[in-house]
Amino acid sequence: MESFGARLHRAVTERGPLCVGIDPHPGLLARWGLTDDVSGLDRFSRTVVEAIGDRVAVVKPQSAFFERFGARGVEILESTIRQLRDAGALVLLDVKRGDIGSTVAAYAAAYLDPASPLYVDAVTASPYLGVGSLAPMFDLATTHGGGVFVLALTSNPEGAAVQHARAADGRTVAQTVIDEISQLNRGAEPIGSFGLVVGATIGDTGHDLSGVNGPLLAPGLGAQGATAADLRTVFGTSLSSVLPSYSREVLNAGPDIGALRAATDRVLTECHAAVTAS
Numbered sequence: 001m002e003s004f005g006a007r008l009h010r011a012v013t014e015r016g017p018l019c020v021g022i023d024p025h026p027g028l029l030a031r032w033g034l035t036d037d038v039s040g041l042d043r044f045s046r047t048v049v050e051a052i053g054d055r056v057a058v059v060k061p062q063s064a065f066f067e068r069f070g071a072r073g074v075e076i077l078e079s080t081i082r083q084l085r086d087a088g089a090l091v092l093l094d095v096k097r098g099d100i101g102s103t104v105a106a107y108a109a110a111y112l113d114p115a116s117p118l119y120v121d122a123v124t125a126s127p128y129l130g131v132g133s134l135a136p137m138f139d140l141a142t143t144h145g146g147g148v149f150v151l152a153l154t155s156n157p158e159g160a161a162v163q164h165a166r167a168a169d170g171r172t173v174a175q176t177v178i179d180e181i182s183q184l185n186r187g188a189e190p191i192g193s194f195g196l197v198v199g200a201t202i203g204d205t206g207h208d209l210s211g212v213n214g215p216l217l218a219p220g221l222g223a224q225g226a227t228a229a230d231l232r233t234v235f236g237t238s239l240s241s242v243l244p245s246y247s248r249e250v251l252n253a254g255p256d257i258g259a260l261r262a263a264t265d266r267v268l269t270e271c272h273a274a275v276t277a278s
C-alpha cells in the first residue's frame with residue numbers, strides 16, 4: 001500500500017497544509033445549542049464533517065471527547081471516522097497512546113489495522129516509555145500505509161519540564177525523540193510516515209528538526225495563543241514540513257456550515273502564506 005507520507009504529501013498538495021481538530025468540548029456543544037450527550041455529540045461531529053470533510057487535508061478527532069460518553073461515544077467516533085474517509089480527508093486520531101511494547105501492539109491493532117472499527121490513517125503516540133516501545137505501531141503503520149505522530153515538544157507550558165530535561169549524552173529528551181524519528185524516516189520519499197508533534201506555542205527552543213524528513217504537526221494555534229506568524233520562529237528552515245492544526249479557533253465559528261468553512265479558509269490562507277514564505 002502507498003505510504004502515509006506519500007498520501008499526506010498528496011493531500012496537502014491538493015487541499016493545502018491544514019489539520020482541523022474535532023474537539024466537542026461541553027462548552028462548544030452548549031454554544032452550538034446542542035445537548036451535552038451522545039445526540040449532541042453526533043450532531044456536532046456530523047456538522048463538522050459536512051463543513052470541512054471535503055476540503056481539509058487532515059481532520060483530527062480528539063478521542064477524549066468521544067470516550068467521555070462511553071461505548072456510545074466511541075460508536076460515534078467510529079462513524080465520524082467513516083464519514084471523514086468517505087469525504088476524502090485523512091483521519092489523524094488524537095489518542096496519545098503509549099505503553100510497554102506488548103500492549104502497544106494492541107493499540108496498533110486498534111487504530112492501524114484496516115480490519116479494526118477504529119482504523120484511521122494515523123495516530124498520535126507518547127514516547128515516554130521509550131520511543132522503542134512504540135515499534136509495534138511503527139511496524140503496523142509501515143505494513144498498512146499508516147502514520148504515527150510522536151509527541152516531542154508539546155504546546156502546553158508544563159511540557160518543557162520533561163521534554164527539555166537532559167539525557168545522559170547531553171541532548172534534551174525531546175531531541176532524542178526527534179533523532180529517533182528522523183532515523184525511521186531516513187531516505188523516505190516524498191516524506192516519511194512518522195511525524196512529530198511540536199507546539200506552535202513553544203518559541204525558539206534551539207531544537208534541531210532539520211533531519212526529520214517527516215511531517216511536523218503544530219497544535220497550539222488559535223485558542224492556545226499561537227499565530228501563523230509564530231510558525232517561522234518555532235520551525236525555521238523546516239517550515240515546509242509543518243502541518244498547522246486548529247480546533248477551537250475553527251469550531252467556535254459553528255454551527256453554521258458557511259461560517260465553519262469561512263473560518264477554515266481564513267486559517268488555511270494564513271498558514272499557507274506562513275509555511276510557503278521564503
Ligand SMILES: O=c1ccn([C@@H]2O[C@H](COP(=O)(O)O)[C@@H](O)[C@H]2O)c(=O)[nH]1
Nearest residue numbers: 062154155199219220223224246247248
Ligand atoms: O502538544 C499538543 C498535542 C496535542 N494537542 C491537542 O490539539 C488540540 C488543540 O486544540 P485547540 O482547541 O486548537 O487548542 C487538542 O485536541 C489537544 O489535545 C495540543 O493542543 N498540544
